[in-house]
Amino acid sequence: xxxxxxxxxxxxxxxxxxxxxxxxxxxxxxxxxxxxxxxxxxxxxxxxxxxxxxxxxxxxxxxxxxxxxxxxxxxxxxxxxxxxxxxxxxxxxxxxxxxxxxxxxxxxxxxxxxxxxxxxxxxxxxxxxxxxxxxxxxxxxxxxxxxxxxxxxxxxxxxxxxxxxxxxxxxxxxxxxxxxxxxxxxxxxxxxxxxxxxxxxxxxxxxxxxxxxxxxxxxxxxxxxxxxxxxxxxxxxxxxxxxxxxxxxxxxxxxxxxxxxxxxxxxxxxxxxxxxxxxxxxxxxxxxxxxxxxxxxxxxxxx
Amino acid sequence: xxxxxxxxxxxxxxxxxxxxxxxxxxxxxxxxxxxxxxxxxxxxxxxxxxxxxxxxxxxxxxxxxxxxxxxxxxxxxxxxxxxxxxxxxxxxxxxxxxxxxxxxxxxxxxxxxxxxxxxxxxxxxxxxxxxxxxxxxxxxxxxxxxxxxxxxxxxxxxxxxxxxxxxxxxxxxxxxxxxxxxxxxxxxxxxxxxxxxxxxxxxxxxxxxxxxxxxxxxxxxxxxxxxxxxxxxxxxxxxxxxxxxxxxxxxxxxxxxxxxxxxxxxxxxxxxxxxxxxxxxxxxxxxxxxxxxxxxxxxxxxxxxxxxxxxxxxx
Numbered sequence: 001x002x003x004x005x006x007x008x009x010x011x012x013x014x015x016x017x018x019x020x021x022x023x024x025x026x027x028x029x030x031x032x033x034x035x036x037x038x039x040x041x042x043x044x045x046x047x048x049x050x051x052x053x054x055x056x057x058x059x060x061x062x063x064x065x066x067x068x069x070x071x072x073x074x075x076x077x078x079x080x081x082x083x084x085x086x087x088x089x090x091x092x093x094x095x096x097x098x099x100x101x102x103x104x105x106x107x108x109x110x111x112x113x114x115x116x117x118x119x120x121x122x123x124x125x126x127x128x129x130x131x132x133x134x135x136x137x138x139x140x141x142x143x144x145x146x147x148x149x150x151x152x153x154x155x156x157x158x159x160x161x162x163x164x165x166x167x168x169x170x171x172x173x174x175x176x177x178x179x180x181x182x183x184x185x186x187x188x189x190x191x192x193x194x195x196x197x198x199x200x201x202x203x204x205x206x207x208x209x210x211x212x213x214x215x216x217x218x219x220x221x222x223x224x225x226x227x228x229x230x231x232x233x234x235x236x237x238x239x240x241x242x243x244x245x246x247x248x249x250x251x252x253x254x255x256x257x258x259x260x261x262x263x264x265x266x267x268x269x270x271x272x273x274x275x276x277x278x279x280x281x282x283x284x285x286x287x288x289x290x291x292x293x294x295x296x297x298x299x300x301x302x303x
Numbered sequence: 304x305x306x307x308x309x310x311x312x313x314x315x316x317x318x319x320x321x322x323x324x325x326x327x328x329x330x331x332x333x334x335x336x337x338x339x340x341x342x343x344x345x346x347x348x349x350x351x352x353x354x355x356x357x358x359x360x361x362x363x364x365x366x367x368x369x370x371x372x373x374x375x376x377x378x379x380x381x382x383x384x385x386x387x388x389x390x391x392x393x394x395x396x397x398x399x400x401x402x403x404x405x406x407x408x409x410x411x412x413x414x415x416x417x418x419x420x421x422x423x424x425x426x427x428x429x430x431x432x433x434x435x436x437x438x439x440x441x442x443x444x445x446x447x448x449x450x451x452x453x454x455x456x457x458x459x460x461x462x463x464x465x466x467x468x469x470x471x472x473x474x475x476x477x478x479x480x481x482x483x484x485x486x487x488x489x490x491x492x493x494x495x496x497x498x499x500x501x502x503x504x505x506x507x508x509x510x511x512x513x514x515x516x517x518x519x520x521x522x523x524x525x526x527x528x529x530x531x532x533x534x535x536x537x538x539x540x541x542x543x544x545x546x547x548x549x550x551x552x553x554x555x556x557x558x559x560x561x562x563x564x565x566x567x568x569x570x571x572x573x574x575x576x577x578x579x580x581x582x583x584x585x586x587x588x589x590x591x592x593x594x595x596x597x598x599x600x601x602x603x604x605x606x607x608x609x610x611x612x613x614x615x616x617x618x
Contacts, residue, residue: 031310098607109562110556114602118601119601121593121596121599121600121601125594128594163348239427278445280433288427289421292427293420293421296420
């Protein structure tokens, strides 16, 4: 019970710390600023969550987000049809990777590490120098200012709700998670493991595309390295959100909360605490370790 | 014929065949020019991948999920520590190497401590640790522009008859690692844990101690690698170890070690290390752009792994 609340508790803790250090930050504009990058981080975390649900890991999501960003800032604006086709094609590549990993029984860590080079190379080929510009429609979506609720929070709620419904409340969602929980049982029950793996990887590709587009909608221009940090952030977000590496135990709501926690802890909290930027990466690591330690303590008591 | 067949059945032979093919393709392109120099250069650069590759191999052999993602950060920090301790003076070379070794070993020990105390998957433990190490390195190594002592820089670049001395020493080290793996209780225990951790525990293997030793060993090798890299490239750098995350895992897998654990292969690490370095040399010789080079490197790694295929599940 307590364990399920841990992601929300960690987020609350970070929020309380921010409120205490700088009360003015807890406002409509404050959240808009602080959670600026939360939407792409949340989407990348959800992407990572899908592969983790199938007991795999995607070490290429960061460079993939960067590649999508470069396509968004160039082709999607100048030649929308080609842009859309390239992005759909890249989701297709993800689906193929899922098939390849399943059919040849390959370690996803190595395959996706290799792919991370491919996406980075393609990103450099698409956009050799930082630049480009986001399509106007994307810019206006990302600068949407709903009344009362800051847009990042609204978007996070919508993302969490949709994915939660799809993965946790539909029958095929159960099958998808089951492929990570007990693959042998699913196969004996007549489900195609090849298909679940393809679907999970395609979903990762889809949310990777959404993440890259959201990112460019905020930063307005792209750079081949823009997404590199997202690989580690997304894995950390899933784990912070209560996900496990094996057993198909993931939580979409937790993953979004984890992403928000990381987005807040990564820079606003540290800035308010006057911690130099050098230590921001360390703070992410420390938060991860603290949350995991808390989880161990709680699990031990609940046993 | 039988000897050829037994040779072809060795899992490590393919990495050497790959290295040979890439080398031949390159000298065919240059018309034979620079064939020897290329081997020398490949050997000097492969050394750094082989050293961390062996560490990573022992860790991966411990079984599914065991992998050290902190190596790049570890290498970066150790390179800074080594350069600072040596302070550019020849008399401090040994002390600096020991400091880098100790720094790496400490990181490895901390990694295992996190895995053991928090009972978290090694991927997340070494990942969280690497975040922290990276920050320590950025803060510690800021503006660090200490050149390696001349004696140390010369040593890392020293060649005899076109063969880097460092490569010879690394061959000796890898032979030692192979013996440790196949003939010593430590290595056999690592293999046993990788095959079935519970069975190994029931058979009386000190599972905790062996895993602790393995992570510490891998960390220590990362530390030494950092010091050597700083000597070879004339200075420490936060990003000096970045490429060794992919490289260390790739050489292990391409070299015929099972990612599922319990089956390791030391010669393959050399073959795969040479293959990767020669591949880069080839792409540079062909004069392709950075983007194309990255794409091809990635595709070839994915291709090689697909061709080598995964293990059929035992259970």
